[in-house]
Amino acid sequence: MRIWLFLGGLNGLLAVAAGAYGWHWLEVSNPVIRDTFLMGSDYQMWHALALLAVAWLASRQTAESGESGRQGSGAIAIRIAGLAFAIGIVLFSGSLYAIGLIGTIPDINAAPAGGVCLIIGWAALIWAAVVRA
Structure with missing residues (x-):
């Protein structure tokens, strides 16, 4: 599915931009705050790569389903993975970016939900992988 390829590429781009911002322009007095911001960039990049893997798996699943277009539980699992990664990036990395930008943990910290x-x-x-085997 092209949406996963798009989201993987977009999140990779944003992770690199956030990492550059965190290293070169983020002005904080506490190095732990900067490290937290940069951790958001790291997690976003790793999960951007996971979204690219989802894109690849989804394209293989579509090709293997053939003419029937019938998709099994493996295809559903791949879609769930993509959706969970996309939501998780926003909640987890977004929360860490917010900590870096405001300098403290916000009242609503979505990082735990993003991690889940x-x-x-x-x-x-x-x-x-298991249902496909």
């Missing part, structure tokens, strides 16, 4: 989404994404990829 990222874990669900990886679990869904495992599910896709």
Whole structure:
């Protein structure tokens, strides 16, 4: 699916831009705050790569489903993984970016929910591998 390729590329681009901003322009008095911001960039990049893997798996799944267009639980797991990664990036990395930009943990910290989404994404990829075997 092209959406996963688009989201993977977009998140890779944003992760590089955020990393450059964090290293070169983010002015904070506490190095832990900068490290937190940069951790957001790292996680965003790793999960951008995961979205690219989802794009590849989705394209293979589509090719293998053939003329029937019938998709099994492996295809569903791949879609769940992509959605979970996309939501997880926004919540987890977004929260870490917010900490870096405002200098403190915000009242609404979505990082734990984002982390759970990222874990669900990886679990869904495992599910896709198991049901395909």
